[in-house]
Each structure stands twice: as C-alpha cells, then as structure tokens.
Amino acid sequence: MLDNEILIRLGCFVTLLALLIVLQAYWPRCQNPAQTGKKIKRWSANFVMVFTATLLVRIVLPLSATAFALWVTEHDLAAFGVTLWTIPAIILLDLLIYWQHRLSHEVPFLWRLHKMHHSDNWLDVSSALRFHPLEILLSMLLKFIAIWLFGISALAVMWFEVILNSTALFNHSNIRLPADRWLRLFIVTPDMHRVHHSVDVAETNSNYGFNIPWWDRWFGTYIAQPRVGHTQLNIGLDDYPQGETSWQQLLLMPFMKPRRKAALTPAATATTLRKVSADD
Numbered sequence: 274m275l276d277n278e279i280l281i282r283l284g285c286f287v288t289l290l291a292l293l294i295v296l297q298a299y300w301p302r303c304q305n306p307a308q309t310g311k312k313i314k315r316w317s318a319n320f321v322m323v324f325t326a327t328l329l330v331r332i333v334l335p336l337s338a339t340a341f342a343l344w345v346t347e348h349d350l351a352a353f354g355v356t357l358w359t360i361p362a363i364i365l366l367d368l369l370i371y372w373q374h375r376l377s378h379e380v381p382f383l384w385r386l387h388k389m390h391h392s393d394n395w396l397d398v399s400s401a402l403r404f405h406p407l408e409i410l411l412s413m414l415l416k417f418i419a420i421w422l423f424g425i426s427a428l429a430v431m432w433f434e435v436i437l438n439s440t441a442l443f444n445h446s447n448i449r450l451p452a453d454r455w456l457r458l459f460i461v462t463p464d465m466h467r468v469h470h471s472v473d474v475a476e477t478n479s480n481y482g483f484n485i486p487w488w489d490r491w492f493g494t495y496i497a498q499p500r501v502g503h504t505q506l507n508i509g510l511d512d513y514p515q516g517e518t519s520w521q522q523l524l525l526m527p528f529m530k531p532r533r534k535a536a537l538t539p540a541a542t543a544t545t546l547r548k549v550s551a552d553d
Contacts, residue, residue: 278339278431285435289442293398297447302463303504305395305447314518316399321520322389323402326409333410334417338434342420343427351424362429363436364485369419370437371488373412374481385527386411391477392526394509394516396470401445405527440484461486468499472507476500 305312336344346356357365377387386408393400420430444466450456457465461482469480479496482488489495499506509516517523 275339275343275427275431278337281431282435282438286438289439290398293442293446293448297397300449302447302449305397307395311518315393315395315516318518318520318523319399319403322404322406322523325524326404326406329406329410330413334413338413338416338420339427339431341417342425342430345421346424346426350421352422353424356424356426357429358426359429359432362423362425363433365423366416366419366425366433367485368488369415370483371481373415374483375494377408378478388510389523389526391470391510392513392517394513396445396467396508397447398442398445401441405523407527436484444483457486459486460484464503467503467506468496470508471499472509472511473500
C-alpha cells in the first residue's frame with residue numbers, strides 16, 4: 274500500500290474533486306452570482322495555488338511525510354522512543370492541524386499567509402486548493418516534527434493525508450447536504466465550515482476543524498450557524514471585497530502592504546471590537 278501512496282492519494286483526490294464538482298453543480302447550497310469569466314479566472318488561480326504548493330514542497334523537502342515517517346520508524350529515531358499507530362496518530366495529527374489553523378488566525382505572521390485562503394469571496398470545492406504555498410510548506414514541516422516526536426507510523430501518515438485532503442474538499446464544497454444537523458456530530462460539514470469563512474470576525478474566529486468536529490466544541494470555538502443565515506452570508510475579508518482572482522496577486526499577498534491602515538488578525542480585530550463596545 275505504501276508503495277502505491279501517490280496513486281492512492283491522487284486517485285482519492287481526483288475522484289472526490291470530480292464528484293463534488295458535479296454535486297455542487299446540481300445541488301448547490303448557495304447560488305454564485307459572479308459572471309462566467311470571473312468564475313473561470315478564480316478557479317484557475319485556485320488550481321495554480323495547489324500546483325505551486327505541491328511543487329514547492331517537493332523541491333524543498335527531500336522526503337514526503339509518509340517517507341519521512343518510514344525512515345524515522347525504520348531507524349528508531351522517534352524522540353520519545355515509541356511508535357504511534359494509525360487511529361491515535363490520526364487523532365493526534367488532526368488536533369495538531371486544529372491548533373495550527375487556530376494560531377494562523379491569531380499570530381500576525383501566520384495570518385499574513387493564511388489570509389490568502391480567506392480572501393476568496395465565494396466558497397466551493399476549489400477553495401480547498403487556495404492555500405499559500407509557504408503555508409503548506411510550514412504545515413508540512415509541523416507534521417515532520419510531530420512524526421519525529423511521536424514516531425507516527427507511515428501508514429497512519431498516509432491515511433491522515435488522504436482523510437485531510439478529502440475532508441478539506443468536502444467541507445469547502447457548495448453542496449446542499451441533508452441531515453447536516455446529525456452529520457456534523459461526526460464530521461465537519463460544508464455548512465459548519467462556511468461559518469468560518471464569514472466576513473464577520475466573530476464567525477471567522479470559529480469552526481477551525483477540518484476533519485473531526487469535536488475540537489471546536491471542546492475548545493469553545495464552535496458556532497452552529499451564521500447570524501444572517503447561509504444564503505445571506507457574505508464570504509471573504511473586508512480588505513478584499515471583490516475577492517482575488519489573480520494568481521500573481523495571491524502569491525504576493527503576504528508581502529504586499531495591506532489595503533487598510535491597520536492589518537489586524539481576525540482575533541485582534543475581534544478583541545478591538547469588544548473593547549470599543551465596552552467603552553461605549
């Protein structure tokens with residue numbers, strides 16, 4: 274199975290992507306009012322991001338996360354001297370991704386990278402591809418550290434990558450899902466994650482999970498529904514009201530001067546708003 278990792282991951286990715294494209298075309302949760310030309314440009318930019326991120330990771334890191342896990346376990350290099358197997362390892366890695374995502378909203382440097390993902394003013398399956406390559410590289414390095422510390426098995430790493438990529442495609446998709454109320458008890462659903470992409474900073478600071486939905490409930494970052502409802506929900510960032518559809522602008526966004534005078538993280542913005550409200 275490990276020998277066919279690339280085929281397994283690519284097969285799952287392409288199959289699910291194609292399925293979700295069809296589902297959101299025939300059973301959309303919300304209707305996209307954008308003109309066809311902008312839709313094509315936006316999708317093209319989002320796909321460029323995932324290709325660029327994949328290329329950067331391959332160039333910078335000599336091993337994939339799965340190959341690194343195999344090397345660590347074969348040479349008995351785990352820092353704590355143990356091997357963490359599939360189920361507990363997947364849970365641990367998912368918790369790690371939750372906190373990485375949450376800190377990306379609270380640490381200014383990380384937010385400069387992550388805001389590119391949130392600058393999209395529409396949410397569909399292509400939004401799951403829209404992460405800055407440097408953010409993907411940092412995320413991979415964080416996984417490497419976790420693999421080294423806990424001796425996570427190669428099989429666990431491979432399946433976690435498959436699950437994470439699949440759930441990211443799923444919960445960013447624009448599909449009308451029956452029984453959402455019950456499904457979100459077991460998995461992060463599109464309606465649950467859509468709240469996280471709201472322009473409302475309080476809602477942006479919620480629902481950080483990608484796969485397991487319990488972290489948000491346990492750590493107090495869960496919001497069930499957007500205040501204005503899903504059909505009226507404004508997606509994106511106030512700094513980018515039209516969204517960004519140029520791949521060049523997306524790549525340069527972390528290094529460009531912010532459009533507003535104060536470049537606050539969502540967490541800092543929410544704190545400021547609460548202080549102003551209290552002063553009033």
